Amino acid sequence: MTERDQDTTETDGEPLDLADQELVRDPFTAYAPVRERGRMVRGRVRGVDLMWVATRHDDIRTIMSDPRFTIDATAVPGASVAHRTEQTWQARGMYAGHEKYLRAGIFDADGTDHRRLRGLVTAAFSPRRVAALRPRIDAIAAQLLDRLPDHAENGVVDLVEHFARPLPITVICELIAVPEADRDRWRARSATLSAGVCGEELGEALAGMVEDARTLIDHHAAHPGGDLISELLSPRHRDRLSTDELVALITNLVVAGHITTVNLIANSTEALLTHPDQLALLREDPTLMPYAVDELMRYCGPVVRALPRYATCDTTVGSTPVQAGDAVLPIVSAANRDPAAFTDPDRLDLGRTRRGREPHLGFGHGAHRCLGAHLAQEEAAAALTALFDRVPDLRLATDPKDLRRGTNPVNWHLKALPVRL
Numbered sequence: 001m002t003e004r005d006q007d008t009t010e011t012d013g014e015p016l017d018l019a020d021q022e023l024v025r026d027p028f029t030a031y032a033p034v035r036e037r038g039r040m041v042r043g044r045v046r047g048v049d050l051m052w053v054a055t056r057h058d059d060i061r062t063i064m065s066d067p068r069f070t071i072d073a074t075a076v077p078g079a080s081v082a083h084r085t086e087q088t089w090q091a092r093g094m095y096a097g098h099e100k101y102l103r104a105g106i107f108d109a110d111g112t113d114h115r116r117l118r119g120l121v122t123a124a125f126s127p128r129r130v131a132a133l134r135p136r137i138d139a140i141a142a143q144l145l146d147r148l149p150d151h152a153e154n155g156v157v158d159l160v161e162h163f164a165r166p167l168p169i170t171v172i173c174e175l176i177a178v179p180e181a182d183r184d185r186w187r188a189r190s191a192t193l194s195a196g197v198c199g200e201e202l203g204e205a206l207a208g209m210v211e212d213a214r215t216l217i218d219h220h221a222a223h224p225g226g227d228l229i230s231e232l233l234s235p236r237h238r239d240r241l242s243t244d245e246l247v248a249l250i251t252n253l254v255v256a257g258h259i260t261t262v263n264l265i266a267n268s269t270e271a272l273l274t275h276p277d278q279l280a281l282l283r284e285d286p287t288l289m290p291y292a293v294d295e296l297m298r299y300c301g302p303v304v305r306a307l308p309r310y311a312t313c314d315t316t317v318g319s320t321p322v323q324a325g326d327a328v329l330p331i332v333s334a335a336n337r338d339p340a341a342f343t344d345p346d347r348l349d350l351g352r353t354r355r356g357r358e359p360h361l362g363f364g365h366g367a368h369r370c371l372g373a374h375l376a377q378e379e380a381a382a383a384l385t386a387l388f389d390r391v392p393d394l395r396l397a398t399d400p401k402d403l404r405r406g407t408n409p410v411n412w413h414l415k416a417l418p419v420r421l
C-alpha cells in the first residue's frame, strides 16, 4: 500500500500559500507534492488561512457534484473566511457597487435559480448550435491569419496578441451582436476583469461593462435580430429573467468565455510546437482534432482552479473532517495530472481520449460544468486547424524556457507567444 492509498490528510503544519510563485508558475507539476502530501490540505490566500485545498481527481468530482457542498456561500450559515474576504472587497468598494453583476447567479447559485438561468441559455451553447457557428469561427480565424504577416517584426509575430486574443471575443461579440465599433472596448474591459486586478481599475471596467450591457439590451429590445440577447428578450423568455439578471448574464458570458479561450488557444499552440511528435500525429490525421483539444485541455488547460465550494453540513472528505461552512478550493490543474486518474499524466498524448479514459476536470464537473465548453472546444479546434494548415512551417521564435507567463493564480497563461511564420 502506498502512502497515497492510505487516506492521508494534512491538518497540521503551515497552510499552503496559494500565491506561492512555484505553484503559480507551474500549477500542473508543482501541485504534485501537495497531492501526495495529503488528501486535503489547509490553504492560505493573501495571508489569511481560509480554506481546504483539494487536488485529487476523485475528491474534486465529489466536491463539485455532491449536495454536501454548494457553490452558494450565502446558503450556508457561517460560510468560511473565503466568502468574508469577498465581502470585505465589496465593502471597500472594489466592485464600484456592481458586485451583483459579477456572478450572475449562474455561477454562485444552486437549485432553482441556477437551473432557471442556465436553462435559458443552455440551448444557445448546445453542440448543434455551436457546430452551426463553425463556418463563422473559421472565417474569423482565416481573416486573422491573413493579417498575421503585417504584424511581423524581423519575421517574428506574437500569436497571443494577433491571433489567440482577438478570436474568442469576436465570436462572443457576434453571438450577442455587439456593434463592431464597440468591440475593442468590450475586449479591453473583459481582459481587465479577468486579469486579477483590484481597486479602481476593476470597478471602472465592471461599471463600464454594465453600462454597455444595458445599452446593448436597449438596442436589441428596439431592433431585435438573430442574436442571443434578442432571443432572451423575446416573449418566450422575457418574463423568465429580470433586466439585472440579463445584464449579469451578458457580463458573465463575456468574461467567462474570453480570456479562458484565448489562453487555451495559446497554451495549446505552445504545447504542440514543443511536442513535434504529437503535432505530426495531428497533421497525419485531422480527425484526431477533437480528441487532441480534449487532451490539451487536460494537459495545459487555462483554468487552474474552480470556484470554492462550501460544506452544507459537518462531513468528511476521505477521513478529513470538514465543518459546515468550510470552503474547499478545487485545483483542477492538479486533478488533471492525478496519476490515480490518468496513466502517465505528465505526458501529452493526443490519442488518449480516443482510447477512452477518465474525463478531465478543466471545464469543471456537475451542475456548474462550463456552459461554454463546446464553444471553447470548437474555437480551439478551428484556431489550431487554421493555424497549422496555413502556416505549415510555424515555429517558436524563442527557447521555450524563455517564454513569459503571467502571474495570475487562476488563469495559467502566456504573456506572449513569439513565432516565425
Ligand code: HEM
Binding pocket: 106, 107, 108, 118, 172, 252, 253, 254, 256, 257, 258, 260, 261, 264, 301, 302, 303, 305, 306, 307, 308, 332, 361, 362, 363, 364, 365, 367, 368, 369, 370, 371, 372, 373, 375, 376
Ligand atoms: C463555468 C472553464 C470557456 C461560460 C466554468 C467552469 C470552468 C470553466 C472550470 C466551472 C466553474 C466552477 O464550477 O467553479 C472554462 C474554460 C474555458 C471556458 C477552461 C475555455 C477554454 C467558456 C466559454 C463560455 C463559458 C466560451 C461562454 C461563452 C461559462 C459559464 C459558466 C462556466 C456561464 C458557469 C456555469 C454554471 O455555473 O452553471 N467554465 N470555460 N466558459 N463557463 Fe466556462
